[in-house]
Amino acid sequence: MVGLALKNLSFYKGRSITTFLLTFFSAYFFIVYVAFMDGSHSSMLKNALDVYTGSMQIYQKEYREEGGYDYLINDTQKVFNLLDNTRGIRAYSARVETYGIASSGERSAAMMLTGVDFEKEAKLSELKKALKEGVYDSKGACLYIGSELGKKLQVKIGDEVSFVGSAIDYSFVAELFKVCGTFKTGMYDFDNQSAFMNRDYFDEIFLSRSSASYIVANVNEMEENDRIAEEVAQKLPEDLRVYTWQELMKSMVELMKIDSLFGYISMSLFFLVIFFVVMIYGFINVSTRIREFGVLKSIGLSDRAIDRLLLDEIIILTLAALALAVPLGAYTAYYFEIHPIVIPGMSEMYKQYGVVSDTVPTRFSPLTIGWNAALVFALNLLSILYPMLYVRSFTPVEAMRHV
Amino acid sequence: MKKIAILLALIVLPLQADEANDIIHKVDQNMRGKSVYMKLKMVIQSGGHTRSMEMESWAKGKKRSFVKILAPSKDRGITFLNLDGQMWQYIPRIERTIKIPPSMMLQNWMGSDITNDDMVKQSSIVDDYHAKLLGKKGSIVTIELTPKPNAAVVWGKIVSQIDTTHYTEVKDIFYDEDGSKVRVFTYSGVKQFGRYFLPTVWRVKPFNRKGHMTTIKIERATYDGVISQAYFSKSALKRFSR
Numbered sequence: 001m002v003g004l005a006l007k008n009l010s011f012y013k014g015r016s017i018t019t020f021l022l023t024f025f026s027a028y029f030f031i032v033y034v035a036f037m038d039g040s041h042s043s044m045l046k047n048a049l050d051v052y053t054g055s056m057q058i059y060q061k062e063y064r065e066e067g068g069y070d071y072l073i074n075d076t077q078k079v080f081n082l083l084d085n086t087r088g089i090r091a092y093s094a095r096v097e098t099y100g101i102a103s104s105g106e107r108s109a110a111m112m113l114t115g116v117d118f119e120k121e122a123k124l125s126e127l128k129k130a131l132k133e134g135v136y137d138s139k140g141a142c143l144y145i146g147s148e149l150g151k152k153l154q155v156k157i158g159d160e161v162s163f164v165g166s167a168i169d170y171s172f173v174a175e176l177f178k179v180c181g182t183f184k185t186g187m188y189d190f191d192n193q194s195a196f197m198n199r200d201y202f203d204e205i206f207l208s209r210s211s212a213s214y215i216v217a218n219v220n221e222m223e224e225n226d227r228i229a230e231e232v233a234q235k236l237p238e239d240l241r242v243y244t245w246q247e248l249m250k251s252m253v254e255l256m257k258i259d260s261l262f263g264y265i266s267m268s269l270f271f272l273v274i275f276f277v278v279m280i281y282g283f284i285n286v287s288t289r290i291r292e293f294g295v296l297k298s299i300g301l302s303d304r305a306i307d308r309l310l311l312d313e314i315i316i317l318t319l320a321a322l323a324l325a326v327p328l329g330a331y332t333a334y335y336f337e338i339h340p341i342v343i344p345g346m347s348e349m350y351k352q353y354g355v356v357s358d359t360v361p362t363r364f365s366p367l368t369i370g371w372n373a374a375l376v377f378a379l380n381l382l383s384i385l386y387p388m389l390y391v392r393s394f395t396p397v398e399a400m401r402h403v
Numbered sequence: 404m405k406k407i408a409i410l411l412a413l414i415v416l417p418l419q420a421d422e423a424n425d426i427i428h429k430v431d432q433n434m435r436g437k438s439v440y441m442k443l444k445m446v447i448q449s450g451g452h453t454r455s456m457e458m459e460s461w462a463k464g465k466k467r468s469f470v471k472i473l474a475p476s477k478d479r480g481i482t483f484l485n486l487d488g489q490m491w492q493y494i495p496r497i498e499r500t501i502k503i504p505p506s507m508m509l510q511n512w513m514g515s516d517i518t519n520d521d522m523v524k525q526s527s528i529v530d531d532y533h534a535k536l537l538g539k540k541g542s543i544v545t546i547e548l549t550p551k552p553n554a555a556v557v558w559g560k561i562v563s564q565i566d567t568t569h570y571t572e573v574k575d576i577f578y579d580e581d582g583s584k585v586r587v588f589t590y591s592g593v594k595q596f597g598r599y600f601l602p603t604v605w606r607v608k609p610f611n612r613k614g615h616m617t618t619i620k621i622e623r624a625t626y627d628g629v630i631s632q633a634y635f636s637k638s639a640l641k642r643f644s645r
Contacts, residue, residue, distance in 0.1 A: 066611055066612065068612065069450055070449075070450045070612065070613065070614070070615075099510070100510075101501055101503060101504065101507050101510075103499065103501040103502070106502070108501055108502050108503070108504050109504055109506075110504060110506045110507050162494070162497050162499040162501060164492065164494065164501055166511070166513075166514040168450075169449075169450065169452045169454075170447065170449040170450060170452060170454070170511075170514035171452075171454060171514060172477075172478050172481070172513050172514055174481075174494040174496055174497050174499075175497065176497045176499075
């Protein structure tokens, strides 16, 4: 039957070439499109996690809902000991956050000031790499300030910034700080409202001592993150809770899911067109061969065998197209993962969506490529169903007399 | 019968709205006068700590007010100016005048449970909200205040209990846009100052912050006296800080 199918394919060249090309291009573009979509999502997420968020964070239970100084972690050392005894934790650090008004001259802006251990942060986040001007790990009344916030306040290295907020005991705090370093992570909101200060001086001003708003940790292997987070959660005191990056970046993850959904909807419209074109070509081809099927039926070929013949034809065409499209698509996905496309100015244009780089990488995933190819294969098989039913509707005599 | 009921409703509902507006205006008048000077004490309980502050305030009409902190000594001389809806602060320790940006208007004022917006938008209850009479029980009326369309307000609704004996507030419950209770103001110790009546003890309790409460005690109030125009300019922040 395969031999007969091959003969038919070479005889009906028009249909074969059209089906082959449509299948090839749709499979190739599908693989590349999904690779770019997944790649840009992974890149956004990775940037956000690497820059500051880390792979998990530990909070007092009510902190994320209620906020404020009432829900700080007071015994950070206890959590540090616990993290030291957990395998797979690469680095951790405590952060204390406060909000207030930063002002310089006539300009003022809301600012999130975070007290950090600069040395530990360097192992944990991209804050050090994001240094734009000045010094990263300054001491004393020094600020490491976001570049956009610096622009808003019109300050440069060495300038003074006044800060008005409240200490941990809610008493009034007003201080003058010096800008010692500026950073640019590329995440607009973050760069627009954040500033950092060495922990010792922060504790002195805001009376935070050994407290922390939260403790951030990174793991050696991201695949292990959920398991390690679960292990940490079991060891933690009852009033503390671990949040994994999926929970911390929930809105971003959801946004990406929605974006992927719209991407797949657009692709499904494209596939619908391809599916109908392939089916119509298949149907026209079958229509012109009704008399041939009539002869085959009259010499004893069953409907099932004819179905098999048609199936073999579409399977051969699809497999041939996929055999070319999959390696080519996989190579494209792999190539652009290593050498991402660079679109100058893209990060500036899409900064509000968390795009921090001008590169558009792909994500090479054999599993994704596999299901992409399987979907194209399944759709092509589906496209031959109606032509098969059409052939079955004729008796041998009707088919032989068909004009 | 149905027509009579509709007719009655058409007559009664605007009357109720007028009555509610009238009550709110009288309360506002009692609080504000033509001008008012006050000496206040604020006790702030938060996170297991208790702090107290003393201050003086001068206000003229709805758009101008000036506040000076007298105690504790570390905050003495901090001044605030509310001028036409904008708020400025002078801090003598760092010798800086700071404009409070709009994004910080909902931040707590000096670590208390009142916000910067409370300091600036006291007039908005009258100007930015529709008043509706919800009920009467003796001399106490309950009025619901809902924002007028396009009014730049932060509360979704305020339910206010007012004692109509002297037109003073008894209790205000503030709701957010989702209809959840955010905080409650309770007022007591009504005293007469000239021809005005004013509750002299205000308690502010946020619903979402356990153990937090701010008590404001009005120790002295002088209505309709002469208040120098000099208080209501940016230069006053530094000048009257001393």
